[in-house]
Amino acid sequence: MGTEQQVEKFSLAARQIGAEVFQAESLSAAARYVAEKLTGNLLLPAFASGARAELKSALEKAGARVETDLSRETAAQAEGGITGVNFAMADTGTLVLESTDEAIRLATTLPEKQFALLDPEKILANSLEAVEPMRQLHLRDPRNYIAYVTGPSRTADIERVLTIGVHGPKELHILLVPKLSSDPLEM
């Protein structure tokens, strides 16, 4: 898990499908990256690795306007949303987000800009390797809403021309931050 090669493979695949991948040295570097991309509000739902790393204060220090009270109204107004990642898959550049908590879904479906903090340790080779943690998530919780996210939202429904950003986020920024969490069962 988490070899340099894996990270490279993941980054390449993710970029190929239109995601931005940023190798952050530290959480504060990641926070600065995020703040620079935004003028409006940033939704920050609660998630374990973020709380542990005191993400909120890092973001605020970097100058982001952080919104932690997530409702349909605040989500509809926000420009961005940031979450952690449970784990990722290198071959397709995919993020896996356990999104049963509705706040996670609001933060990742409604705003135009999606930010995801990923510990490189959590990159698996492919979806077949992902089956086991998927199963664990299903065993742990009685109900699930789990999302594989691969790039920003897209369509080719008009004349088969690929167009980025339809109903979901128009931008997906993946921030590789070391030492956040190595547990695929937690975000």
Add this chain to the structure above:
Amino acid sequence: MNKQRNKDYRQRIDQALATPKLQDALHKFGDAYLMSRGNAFANYDFEAMRTEISAMKTGVRENHAVLLQQFIANAEAAGATVYLAKTAEDANNYIAELAKKKGAKLAVKSKSMASEETHLNVALEKAGTKALETDLGEYIIQLAGQRPSHMVMPAIHMFKEEVAELFSKETGKIEPAEIKHLVEVAREQLRQGYFDAEIGITGANIAVAETGGIALVTNEGNARLASTLPKTHIALVGIEKLVPTLDDATKVIRILPKNATGQPLTSYVTWIRGAVPCAGEEKELHIVLLDNGRSTLAESPHCQEALNCIRCGACANVCPVYQTVGGHVFGHIYIGAIGIILTAFFHGLENAAEIVRACIGCRSCVAICPSKIDLEEIILSLRETIGEEEGIGTGKDLVFRKVMRNRKLFHGLLRAASVMQKPVTKGERSIRHLPLFFSSLTEWRTLPAVADKPLRDVILQQPQQVEKPRYRVALFGGCANDFLYPELGLDLVTVMNALDVEVYYPQEQNCCGVPALYSGDKETAIELAKQNIDAMLEGKPDFVLTTCPTCTMALQRDFVEHLKDNPAWAAKAEQLAEITVDAAGFIVNQLDGADLFAKLASQEKVTYHDSCHLKRGAGVWQEPRQLIETAGHELVEMAHADRCCGFGGSYSLTSHPDISKQILKDKLNDIEASGASCVAMDCPGCMMQIRGGLEKQEMPVRAQHTIELLAEALKNS
């Protein structure tokens, strides 16, 4: 046959053919699709993957009742309400009732073919609930009041100008026909709907028995919104979407987007199990499992494999008929090859009666199907069923039953034709014009004249000098080689003799039965199978050689299939199948004889056309290329070498000549663009079509059978 229905169908074909823009779009899509698909599978073993999917889905069919119970129990344990709907009406009623109970004014929908199948929107509208399609393609179609013309890309037949016009009507301002802008308009127009709607309706690509959850494979993000914001989520799911475990679901997800659109993975895969939190409460999740003909399909021994389909839509993407006329002609609600089958079972045989004959039988869908479904075989068996119900047409009926089954009469008539045609052939080998109402047959290609003497006669006069033959082989000529191109059979004798193989021609052999089978007359096909088995096995040949891959498939596959339950014939059919082999494959694989021709030919620029049944039936495509190159020709590949030439037997003569002509045009363009002066192939049917087209267009390219090129090389030396 229903006259009005047929007339409407013909009109739709004419309309589609009169829209070159549509054909152009579908062709470009087909090319781009193959490119991106190739990239998506670059590091994967497609054959291994699809073998796994096929085995898994077959297992699901066999254990369906158990898995269904497991799924329902797990889904309910997670707080979902599951409803099993027998019919489309049943499903619609359940959903409409629910909408009423919720007092729902608005339901947002993400793309669901199952809801197209049941015409759910109409039912909801009646119940006072407006159904708003949010998938961009579906939204466009809904505004246009049309139905999808592709299962994955519903609005693939529409152009940005049309979309701009539709959107302008919605927004009340003039929206420019720029795709990026139009996508943005859709985003804005639909956004509020998710917040206002009381209900979100989705389909599902997979239902996982292990978890009781469903998975949605999507790109736009609308399904995520529709399954998150409204308080109630209804998922309408065909019962064939079941898979046993998360491992199996993952395998489907690995192959589906790659094969559907050439994407490694869609933007989103959403796994939902049970009633998840929603605005501080619990969401109400209803899973409506739709049967609507699927159980009947599961019981049909010839068609049940169609339930293995994972709805990738690829069978349409690569279909030359689809590319020529689109999904509004070649489909009902479901389109393309799988659409024919699903229509017959979900929407009734009568709705499939025309499109079941629109398949040209090229098997390109079979080669691309991620569930390894033999779509062509299923379509043939449906054609037979429809033939029984509606008749196959009196003229054909007479020819097949009364004439073809009686070999002497059939061949006698062909001999008579050779004499009677004299006024039109004027002694030439090609018929360039036919008089009066037959004229349309030679409008876009010449037709070969019936030979003065058939192969079965002339071959007897050909002296064969093989001292110590390695093998004695029986030649199965097939009607075209026998009566139209006897010289091809003689060339085969020359080539075989040079390889120390002796050839004889069993005189009792008859038509292989494919024309009857393709027209839905299986009885005649079975009768012909028996006649041919006896005829070909009688002289105890080492091998039976064919020059026509369609005949090869008949001898190798169809005869066995027809007679497998007949104890008197099954073993004999197997025996014949085992020793039957096409000529090019025989030379390379059995005789290891390519080197005999090394550098004998006077070098020519040759391009190769893969015959559908040779490449995708017999799996032979390298061998003829090897032979041509070894003989010293310069082989140049044309684009779409393995795309059908549009012949399809009676398809091009009577059932769909207009579509056939169009497909031939594509082939001629590819041949011309290759710059070759000769196009080689291994099928007399393709020769008839391609040679006929080249002659009519007066193109300076000759069309030859590979065996003819080899004989030529030998004579050269």
